[in-house]
Amino acid sequence: MMMRCFRAFLLVAWAFAALPFLLANSGSAQGTSKNIPRKELLILENPEGTVKNAGWFNIWAINAGSQSNGLQQVALDTLWYIDPERGLDGVWDNSLAADKPQYNADFTEMTVKLRKGIFWSDGVEFTADDVVSTVTTQIKHPGMRFSAVLASNVASVEAPDAYTVVFKLKKPNSRFHANFTVRWGAVWILPKHVFDKVEDPAKFDFNKPVSLGAYVLNSYDPDGKWYIWQLRDDWQRTTLGRYGKPGPKYLAYIDPGPPDKRVIAQLNHELDVIHDIAPEGMFALAKQSKVTRAWFKGFPYGHPDPTLPAVIFNTQNELFKNPDVRWALALLIDIKAVSMAAYRGAATISAIGVPPTGAHPATYHQPMEEWLKGFEIDTGKRKIKPYDPTIGRQIAEMLRPSMGEQIPSDPAEIARAFGMGWWKVDPQAAQELLEKAGFTKRGGAWTTPDGKPFTVRVMVEGDLRPVMTRAGTMIVQLWKQAGIDARIDVAQGMLPTRRAAGDFDTFIGWSVETWGGHPDLSYFLDSWHSQFVAEPGKSQPLRNWQRWSNPALDKIIESIRMVGFDDPKSIELGKDYIKLAVKEMPTIPLMAYNVFTAMDQTYWTGFPTSENPYTNPVPNWGNSRYMLVKLKPAG
Amino acid sequence: MSGYVAYVGRRLAQFVLVVFIGINLAYVITHATPIDPVEQSISAVTYYGNTAPDAIEQMRTSLRELYGLGGSPVEQYLAFWKRILRADFGPSLSAFPTPVSTLIGRALTWTAGLLAVSTIVAWGLGSLLGGLAGYYQNSRGLKLMGVIAMGLHPIPYYILALVLLIVFGFLWPVLPISGGSAMNLPQTLTFDFVTSVLQHAILPALSLILIGVGSWFLGMRALVSNVVTEDYVVYAELAGVRPWRVLSMYVMRNALPPQLTGLAISLGGIFNGAVITEKVFGYPGVGSLLVDAVYAGDYGLVLGVTTVSILGVSVGVLVIDLLYPLLDPRVKVH
Numbered sequence: 001m002m003m004r005c006f007r008a009f010l011l012v013a014w015a016f017a018a019l020p021f022l023l024a025n026s027g028s029a030q031g032t033s034k035n036i037p038r039k040e041l042l043i044l045e046n047p048e049g050t051v052k053n054a055g056w057f058n059i060w061a062i063n064a065g066s067q068s069n070g071l072q073q074v075a076l077d078t079l080w081y082i083d084p085e086r087g088l089d090g091v092w093d094n095s096l097a098a099d100k101p102q103y104n105a106d107f108t109e110m111t112v113k114l115r116k117g118i119f120w121s122d123g124v125e126f127t128a129d130d131v132v133s134t135v136t137t138q139i140k141h142p143g144m145r146f147s148a149v150l151a152s153n154v155a156s157v158e159a160p161d162a163y164t165v166v167f168k169l170k171k172p173n174s175r176f177h178a179n180f181t182v183r184w185g186a187v188w189i190l191p192k193h194v195f196d197k198v199e200d201p202a203k204f205d206f207n208k209p210v211s212l213g214a215y216v217l218n219s220y221d222p223d224g225k226w227y228i229w230q231l232r233d234d235w236q237r238t239t240l241g242r243y244g245k246p247g248p249k250y251l252a253y254i255d256p257g258p259p260d261k262r263v264i265a266q267l268n269h270e271l272d273v274i275h276d277i278a279p280e281g282m283f284a285l286a287k288q289s290k291v292t293r294a295w296f297k298g299f300p301y302g303h304p305d306p307t308l309p310a311v312i313f314n315t316q317n318e319l320f321k322n323p324d325v326r327w328a329l330a331l332l333i334d335i336k337a338v339s340m341a342a343y344r345g346a347a348t349i350s351a352i353g354v355p356p357t358g359a360h361p362a363t364y365h366q367p368m369e370e371w372l373k374g375f376e377i378d379t380g381k382r383k384i385k386p387y388d389p390t391i392g393r394q395i396a397e398m399l400r401p402s403m404g405e406q407i408p409s410d411p412a413e414i415a416r417a418f419g420m421g422w423w424k425v426d427p428q429a430a431q432e433l434l435e436k437a438g439f440t441k442r443g444g445a446w447t448t449p450d451g452k453p454f455t456v457r458v459m460v461e462g463d464l465r466p467v468m469t470r471a472g473t474m475i476v477q478l479w480k481q482a483g484i485d486a487r488i489d490v491a492q493g494m495l496p497t498r499r500a501a502g503d504f505d506t507f508i509g510w511s512v513e514t515w516g517g518h519p520d521l522s523y524f525l526d527s528w529h530s531q532f533v534a535e536p537g538k539s540q541p542l543r544n545w546q547r548w549s550n551p552a553l554d555k556i557i558e559s560i561r562m563v564g565f566d567d568p569k570s571i572e573l574g575k576d577y578i579k580l581a582v583k584e585m586p587t588i589p590l591m592a593y594n595v596f597t598a599m600d601q602t603y604w605t606g607f608p609t610s611e612n613p614y615t616n617p618v619p620n621w622g623n624s625r626y627m628l629v630k631l632k633p634a635g
Numbered sequence: 636m637s638g639y640v641a642y643v644g645r646r647l648a649q650f651v652l653v654v655f656i657g658i659n660l661a662y663v664i665t666h667a668t669p670i671d672p673v674e675q676s677i678s679a680v681t682y683y684g685n686t687a688p689d690a691i692e693q694m695r696t697s698l699r700e701l702y703g704l705g706g707s708p709v710e711q712y713l714a715f716w717k718r719i720l721r722a723d724f725g726p727s728l729s730a731f732p733t734p735v736s737t738l739i740g741r742a743l744t745w746t747a748g749l750l751a752v753s754t755i756v757a758w759g760l761g762s763l764l765g766g767l768a769g770y771y772q773n774s775r776g777l778k779l780m781g782v783i784a785m786g787l788h789p790i791p792y793y794i795l796a797l798v799l800l801i802v803f804g805f806l807w808p809v810l811p812i813s814g815g816s817a818m819n820l821p822q823t824l825t826f827d828f829v830t831s832v833l834q835h836a837i838l839p840a841l842s843l844i845l846i847g848v849g850s851w852f853l854g855m856r857a858l859v860s861n862v863v864t865e866d867y868v869v870y871a872e873l874a875g876v877r878p879w880r881v882l883s884m885y886v887m888r889n890a891l892p893p894q895l896t897g898l899a900i901s902l903g904g905i906f907n908g909a910v911i912t913e914k915v916f917g918y919p920g921v922g923s924l925l926v927d928a929v930y931a932g933d934y935g936l937v938l939g940v941t942t943v944s945i946l947g948v949s950v951g952v953l954v955i956d957l958l959y960p961l962l963d964p965r966v967k968v969h
Contacts, residue, residue: 036819050923052738053730062698063676063731143701148693202701203732222822223741223919225814257813257917260797264805264812464930493930496678497671539674541691 084516306516761851769859903951
């Protein structure tokens, strides 16, 4: 009897175990929508993951919902875009504006002419009143996203007619238009006819969003896992319309989960565009999938973002006030080892304080090569020339035995993929510089001028940003080998708070962000002016985390403020900044931040690549909307 | 009976004290964290933007006001307890102004569904098989089951989860690897939606059940192995009581109470969520919500989840403690 019962139980257990397979759809793991044909759907990763307040679309309220769920990419719009790559029709794109901004002589007034024939998705025409309302609504409500920046700049804003907006500024600002220019995001234009009816715009969910972009919201997951957008029937009446009809009728921005899941999802052809994965994930995809394409066809695959990860010193810390100390630490770093540790070699190195991406190699890196070769440091005992122009090539040669034909042989291609030169490893020069700064080496260990062990903490984000963490760990190892008491300092989620408070010796991150496609450096440089450097112990506004102030730098920044955005003088001033930053070394530049965006070509082709760099492929950038008009169904 | 009433009173007082201390500890720990939600918000807002540095200070001041982070620490503490007593956890700071209770409510539905079913199934299977294995010690099938349970029990959970993910999501891609349901399905009680929810729950549930069964199996087998040597069991067998009756009425019944205690604590623990399960399988639930809240410095949300969790576990243990004297004659209350 008992055994009969047991056998019956086993039968039930077997049936229970078989249930999953009876329920499962064969061949479909993720289970894309039944009512949307896959050939009409482009699936992209939203790197913000699962969105907690999924039903919020009011991007003008702080923390209200997701930005990268398609909202900023395909539903919103603003006056101008600057592409970090070449752009569809050049780097600069007049979007809602019909032309470039027009400033008066002293840069206290900006006039904008607007494009005609652009309509919101509910049929209301976009006019100057929307722009004025965007500014005045946010100034009136201090808790809104762009309130502070607009309030501190705008004295008044008027619409003399339906297609003209005049901003009167509180102080001269030749870069005010940057606020309405998409690099990654910007001040998006809000619909006046919707927000006028709202009591408190900071607490309004804007659900369902009225769109100014080519797509409207189709549906979304209340648990924040996915958002589906649908092409507007009147897509011609949007600013994207002039480039042609977008390929995908539907877009899904999803949370595919951690990196391993993203790889599996793409191998199963259920995630067309991965935002970013670790180098190893990219290598696995490149090996296992014939249809996955990254920015570079082969190694190093990733798209170099217009940002510059660096060793960022807290220059208010007594130990790091002296440029000789900062230079000594730079000369102890073997960038080849750091590149291997961080990116397995798939990095684009940079010796100077601008990223080697977009317009910068041609504007800054190549023209400054001769100056860098001749640059000298006085170690106190002799003069040395620390620049080695062959490091990029050395990295390529180092990788060639294992990566074979994937490593380019053309020097220009090598420079584009791996960078140009970097600083030599020179322990002797580093020792002389430290001794010049009053440091002493006792029994193989360095001590500070006041006789304490020379301890340097390198703050990293841990597994939240593994590539940077690996770079920091390698740098700690290299400094330790030289007798410095270097330690890794894992901050995890506390990095933003500690970074702002100056609670670090050094950290691996970036304080340099550029437009990429446009050579102007004001995007980050203006915030490096000493007027914004916080007192020690107080919170430092972005982005001068290194809290570096220098009269020569202030002079450069003030000069840039008084020249136009496209004025060639601003490039010359940019070079002056680079020379000063090389001499002072407030941050040790490492490499571009490579984003391993992987694109599956099973359903869609025409993605932006290094051979056809018409826009940034990274799908959370506002600029990524341009790829939609170039995508075509595959077969 | 009056002894039992006094016991209930004492136990309820203890419950209130434990909950009070637990919530206060959670409050102190969350407020001692160096993560500042205002700085996190500013960082998120301005990370890629071009907000001028002087504007950041204005934003910082506005946010402190908006998030209700003003006032002295004592005022903030009292305000917190006033809200808690009204079951109001306030707005989430990282998803402002959505109420914390809304976020928890939504996540809890998924977590409770997955964990309650998995816990009960694992407990039922593990206890039943463990009981049988403890009683029928010579059965080859049950011995094999014991070997499997011993093998599964020490496997780290995430390893098993990843193995399942790779096997059924990649090598033989028959099951969904992410989310709670398929894209573009309205969350209504339709056949498509329910089927999709079941499909998406299979892998996370299977991973929880496989590990859970092993654990409950071993516990129950050990308990039954002790009980079968008790005099009353030996006497019943010698007296010719049918084995099924001996097993169910004498052995299992007396071995079950410790397992029931474990079940109650496990069910109470549901309110913690299953962090690893939810992360590995991208399942929407309280565990993921809590981790994200910690990283964002969202005090309100962390406290909300922690409070619900403290209440869940405490209530589970309380219920068991109150039922024990009624169900188990060996437990005396004075």
